Amino acid sequence: MRQRGPSPAPAPAPADPERAASVRSIAEELSGVRGPLLPILHEVVETHGFVHDDDVPVIAEVLNLSRADVLGVVSFYHDFRRTPPAAHRVALCRAEACQARGAEATYASAADRWAGSTEVEVGEVFCLGNCALGPSGTLDGTLHARLTPDRLDALTEEWAR
Amino acid sequence: MSPVVWVPCDAAARSVGADAVADAFAAAGVTVRRNGSRGMLWLEPMVEVETERGRVGYANVEPSEVDALLAGALDGTDRCLGVVDEHPWLTRQHRVSFARVGVTEPTDIAAYRAHGGLAGLERALTLTGEQVVAEVTESGLRGRGGAGFPAGIKWDTVRKAAADLKFVCCNADEGDSGTFADRMLIEGDPFTLIEGMTIAAVAVGATEGFVYLRSEYPHAIRTLRRAIDIAYAHGVLGGSVLGSGHRFDLDVRVGAGAYICGEETSMLDSLEGKRGEVRAKPPIPALQGLFGQPTVVNNVLTLSAVPMVLADGGAAYAALGTGKSRGTQVFQLGGNVARGGVVEADFGISLRELVEEYGGGTASGRPVKAVQVGGPLGAYLPPAKFDLPMDYEAFAAADAMVGHGGIVVFDDSMDAGAMARFAMEFCAKESCGKCTPCRVGSTRGVEVIDRIRAGTQREANLVLLDDLCTTMTKGSLCAMGGLTPMPVRSALEHFPEDFGVAPATADAVTDDMPESATSTDGGARP
Ligand SMILES: Cc1cc2nc3c(=O)[nH]c(=O)nc-3n(C[C@H](O)[C@H](O)[C@H](O)COP(=O)(O)O)c2cc1C
Ligand code: SF4
Ligand code: FES
Numbered sequence: 001m002r003q004r005g006p007s008p009a010p011a012p013a014p015a016d017p018e019r020a021a022s023v024r025s026i027a028e029e030l031s032g033v034r035g036p037l038l039p040i041l042h043e044v045v046e047t048h049g050f051v052h053d054d055d056v057p058v059i060a061e062v063l064n065l066s067r068a069d070v071l072g073v074v075s076f077y078h079d080f081r082r083t084p085p086a087a088h089r090v091a092l093c094r095a096e097a098c099q100a101r102g103a104e105a106t107y108a109s110a111a112d113r114w115a116g117s118t119e120v121e122v123g124e125v126f127c128l129g130n131c132a133l134g135p136s137g138t139l140d141g142t143l144h145a146r147l148t149p150d151r152l153d154a155l156t157e158e159w160a161r
Numbered sequence: 162m163s164p165v166v167w168v169p170c171d172a173a174a175r176s177v178g179a180d181a182v183a184d185a186f187a188a189a190g191v192t193v194r195r196n197g198s199r200g201m202l203w204l205e206p207m208v209e210v211e212t213e214r215g216r217v218g219y220a221n222v223e224p225s226e227v228d229a230l231l232a233g234a235l236d237g238t239d240r241c242l243g244v245v246d247e248h249p250w251l252t253r254q255h256r257v258s259f260a261r262v263g264v265t266e267p268t269d270i271a272a273y274r275a276h277g278g279l280a281g282l283e284r285a286l287t288l289t290g291e292q293v294v295a296e297v298t299e300s301g302l303r304g305r306g307g308a309g310f311p312a313g314i315k316w317d318t319v320r321k322a323a324a325d326l327k328f329v330c331c332n333a334d335e336g337d338s339g340t341f342a343d344r345m346l347i348e349g350d351p352f353t354l355i356e357g358m359t360i361a362a363v364a365v366g367a368t369e370g371f372v373y374l375r376s377e378y379p380h381a382i383r384t385l386r387r388a389i390d391i392a393y394a395h396g397v398l399g400g401s402v403l404g405s406g407h408r409f410d411l412d413v414r415v416g417a418g419a420y421i422c423g424e425e426t427s428m429l430d431s432l433e434g435k436r437g438e439v440r441a442k443p444p445i446p447a448l449q450g451l452f453g454q455p456t457v458v459n460n461v462l463t464l465s466a467v468p469m470v471l472a473d474g475g476a477a478y479a480a481l482g483t484g485k486s487r488g489t490q491v492f493q494l495g496g497n498v499a500r501g502g503v504v505e506a507d508f509g510i511s512l513r514e515l516v517e518e519y520g521g522g523t524a525s526g527r528p529v530k531a532v533q534v535g536g537p538l539g540a541y542l543p544p545a546k547f548d549l550p551m552d553y554e555a556f557a558a559a560d561a562m563v564g565h566g567g568i569v570v571f572d573d574s575m576d577a578g579a580m581a582r583f584a585m586e587f588c589a590k591e592s593c594g595k596c597t598p599c600r601v602g603s604t605r606g607v608e609v610i611d612r613i614r615a616g617t618q619r620e621a622n623l624v625l626l627d628d629l630c631t632t633m634t635k636g637s638l639c640a641m642g643g644l645t646p647m648p649v650r651s652a653l654e655h656f657p658e659d660f661g662v663a664p665a666t667a668d669a670v671t672d673d674m675p676e677s678a679t680s681t682d683g684g685a686r687p
Contacts, residue, residue: 035434038431042376042415042417078417079416079418096569100569100575101524126336127377128377129340129344130341131341131567132202132493132502133176133203134496143175145177
């Protein structure tokens with residue numbers, strides 16, 4: 001899921017040797033498939049939450065690529081986030097079909113409610129394939145429909161402000 | 162005997178609580194089966210109860226209502242839809258590619274066969290590759306991903322190319338706002354896509370295939386992976402397709418949140434593990450595609466039409482539709498629409514029938530102001546244009562495009578100037594950055610539209626916007642930059658007042674819409 005806009009998380013601490021070993025084993029395991037770099041990066045994000053700068057040389061070495069090649073790919077795609085995710089993630093669709101049903105109001109309300117929060121990050125996405133029931137969005141990865149500002153508030157009542 | 166209840170597992174149904182409804186039925190002790198969605202999305206979660214008459218539907222079911230529903234308390238109310246197969250919204254449609262979606266359990270291969278599945282592949286295996294391609298050519302099937310290129314011609318190019326290794330790649334990136342048919346087909350009837358890809362592979366001599374599926378569709382990814390495993394277990398995929406001796410291996414690759422990766426050459430680079438930058442053509446992917454090998458690239462719906470073409474013959478498919486747009490198209494009604502969902506109909510159906518009769522107008526109850534057809538790069542059309550038939554050529558002639566069949570409805574609160582600005586902004590965000598007209602032009606476009614709307618040197622800036630649109634149209638490598646002017650110019654042409662412009666002035670900008678803006682897609686050639 002792409003998360004755009006400023007990440008509330010602080011810069012990541014240096015990766016530990018344990019993580020390096022894990023990333024290496026992910027890369028080695030997938031290195032045999034055709035075009036392995038995207039599957040590897042997806043798996044790293046799945047397992048560790050984000051791609052750490054220190055993961056890049058490890059992956060580059062396993063695939064026999066330059067660090068710049070790997071970094072170029074990481075930075076091209078929205079999914080390969082480079083900072084740890086917040087405890088809760090809101091991703092709201094801002095594409096046309098959801099705009100037609102009031103997505104901008106929902107986005108503005110969420111951005112305002114969680115401005116500066118380190119617990120909740122608000123990102124934008126462009127179409128979740130739920131365009132007949134918008135505004136759509138995901139809350140901690142789960143798809144929701146008809147997300148008016150009120151409904152978003154109700155669904156996230158328990159989250160810290 | 163405990164009743165059998167069907168609760169959709171489609172992502173749209175889940176987004177309005179279908180999983181909790183399924184759990185509630187299970188807790189009540191009934192047998193729950195999960196189908197795809199029938200595509201009447203405004204009725205989701207739509208539950209179906211098996212009866213002697215057929216499957217009876219109930220609209221917008223809440224978990225708390227399960228006991229009442231089972232006791233018959235909803236019967237006779239407007240929440241009870243009667244026998245779903247007799248519902249007028251469905252019986253009016255012509256479901257070919259979507260025939261099984263919502264009817265069967267998505268990964269039940271026995272049900273797939275029982276409902277006509279694998280007949281196309283079985284027939285294809287009795288024909289030569291040349292004969293299979295000839296059927297597809299005769300069917301008139303054109304690419305459903307946006308550009309409408311004839312599938313048979315593309316396949317024949319790949320078939321004739323001499324190479325040790327060829328690929329079939331399915332474009333399931335479905336990034337266009339207002340489109341969700343690829344997703345619903347994959348979640349609701351994945352074997353149709355697998356069968357279509359396998360037929361393509363057999364026809365052109367390909368041994369490996371990939372489905373490039375966007376990461377925004379986690380349910381579709383899971384369902385397709387499961388279906389592929391089952392297809393292997395049943396010998397549909399693998400070393401000898403249905404015992405024919407043809408090898409075909411199929412894998413799912415997940416996109417990573419880049420709209421441009423729906424453009425076919427960018428998708429191929431992404432599959433190779435690179436940045437998704439658009440390649441210059443030639444060489445065409447049919448000759449030098451994935452890893453430089455001859456490659457069929459087709460949209461989900463193109464490939465999903467193929468099993469029927471082979472099962473019933475190309476002529477049967479070609480008998481449907483109008484002009485050079487043959488067969489059916491899966492239209493998707495989204496945005497501010499009362500009855501949103503999937504309408505599969507023969508080409509030639511009017512926009513009015515789709516928006517007003519199927520869609521029932523806006524969800525808000527206010528008048529329809531415009532629709533955008535064909536995704537973010539498609540034109541905005543006012544109700545005055547609603548008699549347009551859905552037909553590639555008729556749309557091109559009206560400076561619009563059918564695209565992937567998505568129709569997004571807006572009510573009268575829509576600000577067309579803001580939507581034009583958004584089109585430029587989206588292009589700036591999603592541009593792959595390879596060429597200047599797109600990368601820089603779109604950012605300039607946002608600024609120029611802002612100035613027009615603010616009334617700052619409006620006349621001069623309208624001329625500038627016109628120049629900019631022409632430069633983007635003519636100078637972009639692919640349709641991202643090349644077609645972004647389409648929503649911008651159509652918004653200005655039909656709704657000049659939203660730019661603070663009197664109608665006569667707007668004409669100057671929109672009159673000379675170049676031919677290339679509407680008739681081609683940079684990502685379109687085979
Ligand atoms: C910016 C851009 C985005 C595109 N997105 C998609 C997409 O999401 N899915 C798709 O099938 N085709 C998409 N296309 C069209 C593809 O380039 C290509 O024409 C298509 O995959 C070919 O398959 P078809 O002939 O079956 O339509 C896109 C094109 C452009 C220029
Ligand atoms: S038009 Fe835009 S997206 Fe297409 S190649 Fe050029 S920069 Fe990339
Ligand atoms: S436009 Fe928001 S889900 Fe498709």
